[in-house]
Amino acid sequence: MSPARRRRRGSGGGDHNDERWMASYMDMVTVLMCMFIVLYAMSSVDNAKFAKLKESLATGFGQVHTQKVDTASGIIVPPKDVGKTGLLTVNDMDLALREADRLTALRDTMHSRLMARGLDGNVQFKIDERGLSVKLVGSQTFFLPDSPQLSTRATAVLDTIAPVLVGSGLQVSVEGHAANAITGYPSVWELSVERAVGVVRYLVERRDLPGGRVMATGFGATRQVNDDSTEALRELNRRVDIVVLSDQPESVRALIPEALKARANRS
Numbered sequence: 252m253s254p255a256r257r258r259r260r261g262s263g264g265g266d267h268n269d270e271r272w273m274a275s276y277m278d279m280v281t282v283l284m285c286m287f288i289v290l291y292a293m294s295s296v297d298n299a300k301f302a303k304l305k306e307s308l309a310t311g312f313g314q315v316h317t318q319k320v321d322t323a324s325g326i327i328v329p330p331k332d333v334g335k336t337g338l339l340t341v342n343d344m345d346l347a348l349r350e351a352d353r354l355t356a357l358r359d360t361m362h363s364r365l366m367a368r369g370l371d372g373n374v375q376f377k378i379d380e381r382g383l384s385v386k387l388v389g390s391q392t393f394f395l396p397d398s399p400q401l402s403t404r405a406t407a408v409l410d411t412i413a414p415v416l417v418g419s420g421l422q423v424s425v426e427g428h429a430a431n432a433i434t435g436y437p438s439v440w441e442l443s444v445e446r447a448v449g450v451v452r453y454l455v456e457r458r459d460l461p462g463g464r465v466m467a468t469g470f471g472a473t474r475q476v477n478d479d480s481t482e483a484l485r486e487l488n489r490r491v492d493i494v495v496l497s498d499q500p501e502s503v504r505a506l507i508p509e510a511l512k513a514r515a516n517r518s
Contacts, residue, residue, distance in 0.1 A: 347506035382497040397435035399445035413458035422496040430488040431472035444469025
C-alpha cells in the first residue's frame, strides 16, 4: 500500500474519532433544556392556590393565625380574635337548638302516643342538659305496693313509648327513686334499684331495646322532688325516670335549657 493511501486512511479514521465529542455535547444541551423547563414551570405557580394550600395546612396543624379557613367548610376567625375563648358560642348554640328540637320531637311523639291510649296520666316529661326524662310518678300506679313488680298500667306505658326509645338510637338511663319511708324491703335503696332493673328488663326482653344502650341506677331517697311530710308528697317521690340521654358534647348540652327558652320566646 502506498504511503499516500495510508495517510488518507489514517486521516479518515482520525476524523471519525474526533466527532465523538458531539454525543456528550448533545446530552449536556438536553439536560440544560430540561432544567430550564422545570425552572420555568416553578416560576409560574398559581399564587391564589398556593395561599389556600398554605392556610389549609396551617389550620390542619392547629396554627389558626389566618384570615380564613380553606375549602368548603370551616369557621372564619379574624386575626384580632385568634386565641380568644368563646369563639364557638354561636356554633354551639346552633347545635343546642337542633338538639332541643330533637328532644322536643321525641317528647311530643311519646305524649301523643300516650294520650291516644289514655295513658298520659302520671307520666311527666322534662328536657334539660341531660336529655329527655320520662317520669313514671307514683309507685302505686306503676308498681305493686312495696314491690318491684310492674303493674298492668306500667307495661302498657312502656309498650307505648318503647318504639320511640328504640328508634331514637340514644342511650337510655332508667333511674329508680323512693320515698324516705319504711317499706317491706330492707332499704329504700334496694327497692329503687330493683324497680329500675324491672323496667330495664322489660324494655330489653319484651320491647327489643338493645341491652348495650340502657342501664339501671337506684338513687333511693337521695333525689327527692319534695319533702316527705304527707303521703301524697311521698307518692310523688316514688318514681322511675327513663332518661333519654343527649349524645352532644358537654358544651352543647349545657346550652339546651337556654335553647328551649329561645324556642319558647319565638313561638
